[in-house]
Amino acid sequence: xxxxxxxxxxxxxxxRFQKIRSANxxxxxxxxxxxxxxxxxxxxxxxxDMRIAGIAFTVQGHRxxxxxxxxxxxxxxxxVYQAIFDGCVVVVNPERGxxxxxxxxxxxxxxxxxxxARGILIDGGIRDRMGLxxxxxxxxxxxxxxxxxxxxxxxxxxxxxxxxxxxxxxxxVRIRPGDFIVGDCDGVVVVPQEITEEVLIEAEKxxxxxxxxxxxxxxxxxxxxxxxxxxxx
Numbered sequence: 001x002x003x004x005x006x007x008x009x010x011x012x013x014x015x016r017f018q019k020i021r022s023a024n025x026x027x028x029x030x031x032x033x034x035x036x037x038x039x040x041x042x043x044x045x046x047x048x049d050m051r052i053a054g055i056a057f058t059v060q061g062h063r064x065x066x067x068x069x070x071x072x073x074x075x076x077x078x079x080v081y082q083a084i085f086d087g088c089v090v091v092v093n094p095e096r097g098x099x100x101x102x103x104x105x106x107x108x109x110x111x112x113x114x115x116x117a118r119g120i121l122i123d124g125g126i127r128d129r130m131g132l133x134x135x136x137x138x139x140x141x142x143x144x145x146x147x148x149x150x151x152x153x154x155x156x157x158x159x160x161x162x163x164x165x166x167x168x169x170x171x172x173v174r175i176r177p178g179d180f181i182v183g184d185c186d187g188v189v190v191v192p193q194e195i196t197e198e199v200l201i202e203a204e205k206x207x208x209x210x211x212x213x214x215x216x217x218x219x220x221x222x223x224x225x226x227x228x229x230x231x232x233x
Contacts, residue, residue, distance in 0.1 A: 004178050008197055010055060010087045013180070014118060016200055017053040022184045024206040028199050029189060039173055039188040040166040043123060045141050046132060052139040052183045054089035054118040056175050056190070062157040063097035076156040077108065083159055086116030089181045093163040094124035098154050102127025102146040106135070113138055121181060121188065123165045141183055165190075206232070 006013060017025070029037050045052070059080060084090065090112055094103050104112075104120060105127035112120060119139035120126070129145040132138065164172040173190055175181075180191040180199075191199050209230040216226045 004055065005193065006197060008200075013196065013200060014054050014087045016204065017180065017182050018051055020182065020200075020203045020207045021210075022182055022186050022189055024210065025182045025191065025199065025203045026187075026189050027206060028202045029191065032195065032199070032202075034192070034195075036167060036170045037173060037190045037192075038168045039121075039183075039190065040123070040143075040168050041187050042143050043121065043141050043166070043188060044143075045139060045183070045185055046129060046145070048185045050119075050139040050141070050184070052089055052119040052121065052141055052181060052188070054087050054181055056091045056177060056179045056181050057084050057088035057117065058160055058163045058175055058177050059090060059092040059156055060158045060161055060163050061092060061094040061098060061103060061154055063095050063101075063154050079159050080156060081111055081115055084112060084115045084117050088117050090117050090120045091163065091165065091175055091181060092120070092122040092124070093165055094122060094154065095157075098124055098150070100146055101125055101148050101150040101154050103150045103154055106131030109135055109138060109140070121165075121183070139183075141188060 004010065026038060092103060102125050103122055109120060109132060113135065121141040125144045125146040126140060126142045127146055132140050160177045162174060162176045164174055167173040175190050178193040180196045182189050182191060210232050213226050213230045213232045217223065
């Protein structure tokens with residue numbers, strides 16, 4: 001079992017990060033010396049207004065060249081359902097060779113949600129776009145959707161182990177169980193567990209300053225004056 005070392009309540013952290021834009025989280029990470037924590041910008045939400053926030057529950061997949069017994073696949077998926085927890089985001093590295101497959105889908109997403117997951121992120125594809133969009137409060141961040149069934153062609157190799165997801169500023173971003181995922185239509189950032197609460201507090205300050213800037217600008221206060229006051233542009 002993965003041990004989380006957070007001072008704040010996990011669900012409180014999730015709810016607070018949910019209100020912060022990914023750009024502001026990235027700015028804080030960049031300032032703290034963590035500029036390479038952003039995932040590939042090809043990983044996008046299914047709908048523009050989706051936001052994702054939660055503790056990374058990692059899934060390492062494996063592409064099999066031949067069909068496998070369906071019972072093997074079922075047992076591998078059950079490993080996920082039995083281990084996920086409230087406040088997590090399921091993060092999947094499908095592994096090379098799985099291009100075109102929908103590694104999860106609508107029904108499996110319902111199961112993940114019922115067990116407490118707050119969303120899913122796949123460095124690859126998912127099935128059932130129309131059905132996924134009907135699941136309330138279920139953010140989905142993926143490269144593409146597909147009608148191709150993964151059952152028998154792709155399996156879960158391991159769960160809750162360090163994985164690598166394609167990065168934007170470097171080839172890969174390492175994600176460990178317990179790291180924090182924050183994303184919206186601008187992109188997704190990975191916050192290392194050791195600094196999650198510090199990043200949260202600083203990002204909330206940035207978010208607040210930006211909101212006050214918007215309010216002042218909407219009142220017609222000159223940009224130069226607003227920038228001098230809040231330091232955001």
